[in-house]
Amino acid sequence: MATMKDVARLAGVSIATVSATVNRSAFVSPELRRRVTEAIHELGYAPDGVARSLKRGRTQLVGLIVADITNPFFTELVHVIEAAIQDAGYSVLLCDTDENFEKERDYLRILRTHRVDGVILAPTGQSGDYAQFQSLEERLPLVLVDRALAELNADTVTVDNFAAAFEVTAHLLDLGHRDVATIAGPEHLTSGQERLRGFRTALEQQGVPLRENFVRSGSFREEEAMAAALDLLQGPGRPSAIFAANSHMMIGVMRAISQLRLNCPKDVSVVGIDDFPWANAFTPRLTVVRQPVAEMGSAAVKLLLDRRGDGAERPPVHQVLKPTLVIRDSCARVRPA
Amino acid sequence: MATMKDVARLAGVSIATVSATVNRSAFVSPELRRRVTEAIHELGYAPDGVARSLKRGRTQLVGLIVADITNPFFTELVHVIEAAIQDAGYSVLLCDTDENFEKERDYLRILRTHRVDGVILAPTGQSGDYAQFQSLEERLPLVLVDRALAELNADTVTVDNFAAAFEVTAHLLDLGHRDVATIAGPEHLTSGQERLRGFRTALEQQGVPLRENFVRSGSFREEEAMAAALDLLQGPGRPSAIFAANSHMMIGVMRAISQLRLNCPKDVSVVGIDDFPWANAFTPRLTVVRQPVAEMGSAAVKLLLDRRGDGAERPPVHQVLKPTLVIRDSCARVRPA
């Protein structure tokens, strides 16, 4: 592979002049510029990003760590972030942790070794797990998306999970539902906690009692949610509505309903958090709370890039975006008993 | 950030010894090893991958270029490939081309600049577009997935698209359908061509005539497929079954059906290519041909890694995997007229 030295020799100039030509970093006379570009084409020269990174001290690489790219929320997030990063002249090193904290730690180490210029992280670990990263995060611009972590004072971009759960639960109550169950997310994640809190608060505000066995806690995964829904729906006094804390779990609930040959929304209403591209393709079209994924992605990228140069030392910013309720066909009005 | 020099100074050894310790590339006495590892911990030293890459001539980076990560087939593919690459000690540079050939070309240039050790590419361009890459591909291990390109003699991993379309069409015919339509993929992609050919051949073999206006060509995108399905279903002599050439398009068809207040499978049967996680969550559960995504991913990674060192000069391998028909509820038997 041709190097600057080869180009310089062929063009009869010094490598400094080649560098100046390639980077437009200094004036080069038209004549030399012509000879250099000619030589570049002749040799098929392309600058070596590795050497350049070593010298410049930055790699134009950004690490993107997500919990599970198979989750449509993250798929979309990766999609928009990749595009934005690319636009800004960086590239994305993708890391999928499979909701596994060990992996996440390994990835952070690897990203550090690759000397990425920044990291966008959708953390999967618990609060407390991250104490060890505090020193790391001082040097490495870090933006947390989707889930916040108190102990890292990094920039964060989240949605108002409390509001999301509150709104969707209120919708259920408005329709007359009183026997409302939830399949909640993991308690160690702020997103899981907030959604459960929003659910509880909505019920309290309306004075609707909550049977404790109507709160099932899950793992944001489909299988467990399906099992929980099966149990819920076959148990005594089954709920008239179920609130699933994310889209995977919502799918699990729908499968349980289908397996029991029940009808949604006639027999049971279902709501969930996270819209996804197929939510309105089937019957019933699903009522959900949509997170503003595109905004989250561009906000995260903007915050990250903002840490370059001067902005490096500003205090961390915590951006909280508003979700929106999307009413479709998976909830029915309850006729008063 | 601490460097080897700092570690060496603190441990009272040369940087060569630090290197030998870190890489286990030469014998280091227990005493020195202890002092070195101690210094490493004390300073929080982590090797600089950039400098290492420059010296070693390889980056442990693999470029992964997909047409559209939002397509569940590619989502899954990215998921399995990322895991396999990671396992092998490499990292993934993700590139999403949005089915845009210009972008794809840019990405290839960027990946080249980053000196990736190899590229896995799901190409979106037409045959002929890639002539310019022939020189590139000589030096850069390249594996094509999903879609083959005649002019690049790179390794390829594809599924038997002809068989997939043939099988699923035959299934429709077995159920008694005679008015069968297809919404085909782009003709410039081998996957699009082969699927259409399989569809046609199945009809021919059974002597079922095909009305030419029952062949709509699309772009592998949902909106256009929906428009085509709307037109197909509202036109005179509507088909009793529709074959969609990928999952996006299948969704488009389902939305059209839902919008027209028709019932699937009672009014119209639907089949598609590509299974996806939600295909069996709703009513009707969708009958599809499943591509062996996991096998495709691991095959691609294996082929790529195989090009390292000695295998560099072996002739290209073309691996063709078999799809499997997954029968669910979106197809009904047609009662004889």
Add this chain to the structure above:
DNA sequence: GCGCTTTAGCGGAACGTTTAGCTAATCGTT
């Protein structure tokens, strides 16, 4: 005690850039 081999550990030259100096040539001013 002398040569011989063995080997732990070190010095230093790369790898391909960027960039801070520097040189020498050109130019304007007096």
Add this chain to the structure above:
DNA sequence: AACGATTAGCTAAACGTTCCGCTAAAGCGC
């Protein structure tokens, strides 16, 4: 004509590793 000011383009020193080849000490047989 002599002087400084300006500037196009060059030289060379980094950046942080890896690894070849060397030194010098140790081990060994005689």
